Amino acid sequence: MSEDRTSVTGQISVVTGAASGIGRASAVLLASRGAHVVALDVNEAGLKAVVDEIKSNGGSASYNLFDLGSEENVRSTIKAIEKEHGRIDSLVNAGGITGPTGKQTEDISWDDFLKPLTIDLFGAIWITQAVMPLMKAKKYGRIVQVVSIAGKEGNPGMSPYNTAKAGLIGYVKGVAKEAAASGVVINSLAPAVIRTAINENTTEDTMKYMISRIPMGRIGESEEVAEMIAFMASPACSFTTGFTFDVSGGRATY
Template sequence: MKTEMRYTNQVAVITGAADGIGKAIAQRIAAEGASIALWDIKEEKLKALESEWQAKGIPVKATVVDISDEKAVEKAFRDTIEAFGRLDILVNSAGIVGPTQTKITDYPTAAFDEIYQVNLRGSFLTSKYALTWMEKGGKGRILLIASIAGKEGNPNMVGYSATKAGVIGLVKALGKEYAATGITVNGLAPAVIRTPMNADTAPEQLEYMASKIPMQRLGTVEEVAAMACWICSDEASFTTGFIYDLSGGRATY
């Protein structure tokens, strides 16, 4: 596959970048010329990835960031600007699943609060501070990773479904809010993607979700990265506030 160079001289912040979807997106955008700020809470994996990419000559800076912590997010953006001089792209891929195969009546409120902190509050905070810097440049791309669960709802996963629905609402609101600024805000709603995060999902829940996919297979992180890379490029200049499906035919609307 021929790799284009759509991101030469651009700077991208990718959250949840230590593995899974975030890592794949970061790798694809870096391959197309961008300097990359890798954010995650998994320090060991993050630092190992930074060292590996630096050895390959990729301009990269890894930062341990809890995206639910406002001060940490604000500081991480300042540090990114100091390191690279600009901000062009934010891909917020960090997220957690929380309890599965759990009725709402048995669902721990503390678990719901934890999922909200990462999935929805984290999306709000990263968008808020990315936009603060992008407004100064008059251009930018924000991509928030949502989920098909946020569109359709997965039973027995109320925390994940509700917070990802919140991410979709955030995308739609911000897309309209910034539509005339040169900054686009879009979302991506995958069905089940084969990632390390699936290890935390009950087999019965995973089987249920996979059974809803007409293609009868899981998606790959490479497929997510390919679509994300287009959404964040200058080619996708006339779309904002939109949720792109990547669902193997599960969602067709």
């Protein structure tokens, strides 16, 4: 029987944004495929719930309170995980915020513009910088940065979010080339609009616009995104790096 290269049995998988949405679905799926999941989020109740769910299904998981918007916290958390487990095999960075929606760029204050940049872009850079040396030392690693279709096409009324996600796509492309010969693979994943808590404050007009752009004519589900993430975080994703995968119902075909 051939080896199942999508298996992550025995691996240490770190998942940010794990208390809800795409992060939670990814944590549950990776644990079901054999990983020990370290769930990270600012929402402790949500973290406890996902860890309890994983353990009740026979999986292995733990959690750390975590703030993707704090460089100090990002770096210290990764150090603590490495000290406890000795390595990090995969990172799924699914944490983030949308920031202002339904606003023209000139109507957005700099503070409101900076929040998505800090969490969605700078936080992603900080955590990549923190895990990369650990993975290079082991000559193996998988990094998945959850970006957005907004980073490829742009959504009107969401210029801070568009900017952060487009910047992260560019960051992944360059870093992937730096790490390509080291055994570390880093890719990004651009979902279209997904049924998650991150969209609870998105304006109705913006939601209608985003769904109207999807040829399948519906919103996506977190579990659909998690299936792609589980592949990207596994040994099976071995000859693709620096790429932006899509889970967009046909909105993007490039």
